[in-house]
Amino acid sequence: MGTFAGIFIVVIAFFIILSGIFTVKQQTAALVERFGKFLSIRNSGLHFKIPIVDRIAGKINLKIQQLDVNVETKTKDDVFVHLKVSVQYQVTRAKIYDAFYKLESPSAQITSYVFDVVRAEVPKMKLDDVFERKDDVANAVKSELNDAMLDYGYDIIRTLVTDIDPDNKVKDSMNRINASEREKVAAEFEGEAERIKIVAVARAEAESKRLQGQGIADQRREIARGLEESVEVLNKVGINSQEASALIVVTQHYDTLQSIGSQTNSNLILMPNSPEAGSNMLNDMIASFTAASQIGEEMKKQNDRKTIQQKPD
Structure with a gap:
């Protein structure tokens, strides 16, 4: 019985002595009290205290350490926003006692x-200013916290406004405004591209018309030169200018008929196109030229008589 009691006492003593040994982890400080009164601060490592x-x-x-604080407030333009402010802080080693007690x-x-x-701070700003000046809000928080927490042994390392979340209706409105602005810019670019395309087409068409007109003018000039040469050749064989012109017109008439006949899918109809059309056209032209010549001779004679009558005796 006595042996058992002795063993029991040794075990109890061992656990009491063991309770006086403790360790403190790295970047941690332990505060020891004796009978409820502050005794000492123990830093990292192995330490001893008096049991009991x-x-x-x-x-x-x-x-x-970091503390995330979510704040709901209202801006100057009456928009409710949720701000997430992250505060990074640390206990200073010189003021561990103050930080704990x-x-x-x-x-x-x-x-x-x-x-x-x-x-x-935020109610002084409009919503757009809150986004643009979030660092000012963070600096104001840091300054205020440093002044207040330094006496308690806490050093404010940094403060960050990590999120600004307006009301859902406001976000939807902002998204619609941004979408409208982007559509407006896109429409302006598309309009400018269309204008450039239209100007380019107009310039190309103008150049085409100019070249087409120049080609027609050159063509008519060559046709006139060819007709002039044809009339000169016919005059050399005894055919006067009027007859030569009529002959050329008739020849071109039949050439046109022949050209139309060679095209199977042509819908062009030359009027008149009967077999007698050529001879009738020739006779009409000769008669017209003859009548015109006679009228011209008569008008010339009348002008000569008037001139003789007006001369003084």
């Missing part, structure tokens, strides 16, 4: 300051 007398009151993380909930404290600053 000393106790670890708590541990503080010395790494850089002065502040019950650092995350709640930081959240309150973020709400206060964002709801003071």
Whole structure:
């Protein structure tokens, strides 16, 4: 019985001594109290404390931590937006005591300051300005938090406005406006392209007409030169100019009929096109030329008589 009690006492003593040994992880600080009063700060490594007398009151993380705060507020142009503000903070080694004993909930404290600053700054801006000046909002939050949290042993490393989310109806309106602007720009480009195409077609058509007119003028010039040469040849064989002209017209008439007949799919009809048409045309032209010549001779004689009568005696 005595041996069993001795073993029991040794085991209890061993566990009591073992409870006085503890370790602290890297980038962590442990605060030790003795009978409820602060005793010391233990950094990373192996440490000892008096069992039952000393106790670890708590541990503080010395790494850089991040807290994301979602804030709903209203802009100057009465648009409700949700802002996500990310705050990166760290406990300073020189103020571990203050960080542990002065502040019950650092995350709640930081959240309150973020709400206060964002709801003071954003209502001064329009929605577009919030997007453009989000860094100003982040800097205002950082400045306010640094002044408030430094006394509690917390250093604000950086603040970021990571998301700006307007109301769904506002987003839909903004998307429609952007789509309309893009369609407007696209329509302007399409209109300009169509205008360039029309101008190019018009210039090409004008150049085509100019060349076509030049070709017709050259063609008529050559036809006139050929007719002139034909009349000269016929005059040399005793055919006067009127008869020569009539002969050429009749010849061209029959040449045209022959050309039309050689084209099987032609819908052109030459009027008149009867066998007597050539001779009738020739007779009509000769009669017309003869009558015109007689009228011209008569008018010349009348003019000569008037001239003689007007001369003084």
